[in-house]
Amino acid sequence: MTSSPSTLQRVHGTLHALQVPIPYPMKTVTVMIDTSAPVTMIDTALDTPEARAAIEDGLTALGLHWPDVERVIITHHHPDHYGLAGLVEERSGAAVQMLDVEIGRGERYWHLWEEWLPGHLKHMADHGLPQELLDTLELDSRRTRARVQPASRVQPLREGAMLPLAGAEWEVLWLPGHADGHLGLWNESGGLLIAGDAVLPRISPNIGLYAYTRPDPLGDYLQTLGKLEALNPARAVVGHHGPVMDGVQARARELRAHHHERLDFIRAEAGREARSAYELSLAMFPRELNMAGRRFALAETLAHAEHLRLLGQLARTWQGEAWVYHG
Numbered sequence: 001m002t003s004s005p006s007t008l009q010r011v012h013g014t015l016h017a018l019q020v021p022i023p024y025p026m027k028t029v030t031v032m033i034d035t036s037a038p039v040t041m042i043d044t045a046l047d048t049p050e051a052r053a054a055i056e057d058g059l060t061a062l063g064l065h066w067p068d069v070e071r072v073i074i075t076h077h078h079p080d081h082y083g084l085a086g087l088v089e090e091r092s093g094a095a096v097q098m099l100d101v102e103i104g105r106g107e108r109y110w111h112l113w114e115e116w117l118p119g120h121l122k123h124m125a126d127h128g129l130p131q132e133l134l135d136t137l138e139l140d141s142r143r144t145r146a147r148v149q150p151a152s153r154v155q156p157l158r159e160g161a162m163l164p165l166a167g168a169e170w171e172v173l174w175l176p177g178h179a180d181g182h183l184g185l186w187n188e189s190g191g192l193l194i195a196g197d198a199v200l201p202r203i204s205p206n207i208g209l210y211a212y213t214r215p216d217p218l219g220d221y222l223q224t225l226g227k228l229e230a231l232n233p234a235r236a237v238v239g240h241h242g243p244v245m246d247g248v249q250a251r252a253r254e255l256r257a258h259h260h261e262r263l264d265f266i267r268a269e270a271g272r273e274a275r276s277a278y279e280l281s282l283a284m285f286p287r288e289l290n291m292a293g294r295r296f297a298l299a300e301t302l303a304h305a306e307h308l309r310l311l312g313q314l315a316r317t318w319q320g321e322a323w324v325y326h327g
């Protein structure tokens with residue numbers, strides 16, 4: 001048997017976690033492989049030569065080849081988790097599965113990207129994103145799309161369903177906020193949660209409002225944090241900076257406090273002076289950010305401003321070329 005790459009770690013029975021390189025600041029994404037039948041891969045990384053090689057090495061170290069993979073479960077549609085889904089499907093004939101909620105919007109985005117782009121751009125422009133950042137959005141979206149191989153068919157999983165994995169039954173959870181249809185898998189007897197990006201140890205998962213997302217991602221996420229607190233897993237396998245973390249309940253409380261601080265900040269800033277979500281994002285994220293970082297900052301700020309508007313704590317008015325939020 002080939003020696004295991006140092007990035008491969010057994011986390012629970014036949015379930016292994018592989019750290020796969022991605023060209024993003026988090027550096028790696030967790031891809032899980034269960035070697036028991038049905039052989040399952042959970043998440044897939046972005047399509048780059050480095051990621052393909054890392055996954056192949058991981059399979060080899062476990063005595064497997066592409067055709068052995070029988071099932072692929074994707075936690076959410078983001079390119080660093082979904083990117084290779086179509087390739088794994090093609091090489092193995094495996095069934096790709098996602099939460100039903102995610103198939104309708106997030107997964108569809110990769111198929112309809114070109115058609116949805118004008119709406120995506122208009123949404124950002126309507127919230128004040130300057131033209132030079134809109135131009136990079138189109139360019140970066142095109143580049144990312146080239147690294148995503150969408151699956152040809154995706155089977156829906158429903159919240160509350162039980163599925164077999166690593167010789168046990170796991171409950172399918174719906175953990176929205178970071179993505180509308182973010183899936184979690186919960187093994188109650190082992191106290192183990194497969195969390196994807198629903199909770200992360202070192203960074204706050206991006207909660208962004210986009211043209212194609214549900215209207216209140218932050219409201220969704222605060223509920224997800226409540227679910228995680230109540231679940232109180234002993235350990236979670238996470239998408240980045242893992243593969244395993246403990247202290248999920250405490251981390252969920254910390255993230256809740258962090259979002260409440262941001263809500264207080266936005267409420268005070270918009271209350272003082274009417275501003276677009278982009279202008280508010282410059283106040284909330286005053287440090288130097290690259291173009292992509294600025295767009296994430298806008299989407300995150302907007303999720304907070306809209307949450308306050310839906311609670312009746314802020315109003316918004318169309319002013320000239322963009323929406324402005326005010327008290």
Ligand SMILES: [Zn+2]
Pocket residue numbers: 076078178197
């Ligand atoms: Zn993500």
Ligand SMILES: [Zn+2]
Pocket residue numbers: 029078080081197239240
């Ligand atoms: Zn991720």
